[in-house]
Amino acid sequence: MIRIEPTAWAAMVAHAREAYPRECCGAMLGSENANGRLVTVTRPMRNAFEGAQEDTYQLDPAEQLAVEKEARAQGLSVVGIFHSHPDCDAYFSKRDLQNSCPWYSFVVLSIQKGEFHHANSFLPNFDQTAAEQEQLEY
Amino acid sequence: MPKILIPTPLRQFVDKQDAVTVAGATVGELLQALTNQHADLRKHLYNDEGKLRSFVNVYLNDEDIRYLDKDATAVKDSDTISIVPSIAGGR
Ligand SMILES: [Zn+2]
Numbered sequence: 486m487i488r489i490e491p492t493a494w495a496a497m498v499a500h501a502r503e504a505y506p507r508e509c510c511g512a513m514l515g516s517e518n519a520n521g522r523l524v525t526v527t528r529p530m531r532n533a534f535e536g537a538q539e540d541t542y543q544l545d546p547a548e549q550l551a552v553e554k555e556a557r558a559q560g561l562s563v564v565g566i567f568h569s570h571p572d573c574d575a576y577f578s579k580r581d582l583q584n585s586c587p588w589y590s591f592v593v594l595s596i597q598k599g600e601f602h603h604a605n606s607f608l609p610n611f612d613q614t615a616a617e618q619e620q621l622e623y
Numbered sequence: 624m625p626k627i628l629i630p631t632p633l634r635q636f637v638d639k640q641d642a643v644t645v646a647g648a649t650v651g652e653l654l655q656a657l658t659n660q661h662a663d664l665r666k667h668l669y670n671d672e673g674k675l676r677s678f679v680n681v682y683l684n685d686e687d688i689r690y691l692d693k694d695a696t697a698v699k700d701s702d703t704i705s706i707v708p709s710i711a712g713g714r
Contacts, residue, residue, distance in 0.1 A: 534711065534713075540714040544709075549707050549710075550682060550685065553630065556631075564631065578713065582712075584711040586708035588630060588633065612670075
C-alpha cells in the first residue's frame with residue numbers, strides 16, 4: 486500500500502491541474518518499509534515527450550538523475566512516479582505498462598474538465614505484461 | 624574504485640547500501656561484478672537472455688552509456704555509475 490501525505494498530495498493535484506489538458510508527470514519522494522510506502526514530498530517533473538502531450542508523458546532521464554540526487558541529499562527515497570490522465574479514467578494503459586518499470590509505485594490521477602476526479606496506484610511486473618493495483622491512501 | 628549508485632527500490636538486494644564500489648575497467652565489467660556479488664539484483668537489471676532490461680538505462684557520471692561505448696565504456700576510479708529506469712506512458 487502507498488500513503489501520500491496531505492501536502493504532497495496537494496502538490497500532485499496542483500501539478501496535474503496546471504498541466505491540464507496535457508499529461509503531467511513527477512516523482513514521489515518518501516520512505517518505504519514492510520508496511521508499504523509513504524510519500525512526503527512531491528517533485529513535479531517536466532513532460533519530456535516531444536509531441537501531443539494530451540495523451541502521452543515521458544520522463545527526462547537527466548531530470549531523473551537530478552531528482553535521485555535531491556532525494557539522497559534530503560535523506561529520502563524515490564518511491565514512485567505519478568502522471569495524469571486528462572478527461573480520462575485513472576487506469577494503467579497498455580502504453581503506461583509497456584514503458585513502466587517494476588521498481589516503483591505508479592500513481593495515475595484522473596483530471597476531468599480541469600479538476601481532480603480520482604486516482605489509482607499500480608505495481609507493474611518485471612516484463613511489463615501486467616500491473617497489480619495497489620491500495621492508495623491520500 | 625568506481626562507485627555504483629543504487630536506486631532505493633534495489634537497495635534491499637545490496638544489504639541496504641545506497642552505493643556499492645566494485646572493481647572493473649568497463650561499465651559492463653562493473654555491472655557483472657555487482658550482480659555477481661548480489662545475485663538477487665540480477666533479475667532486476669538483466670532479462671533471461673542476459674541482456675540489460677529494456678527499461679534500464681545506465682549513466683556514467685551524467686552521460687548515458689548508449690551514447691558512449693555502451694557496455695565497453697571505460698571507467699576510472701573517480702567515476703560514478705547511475706541506474707536510471709526509462710519511464711513513459713500514454714493512452
Ligand atoms: Zn497513463
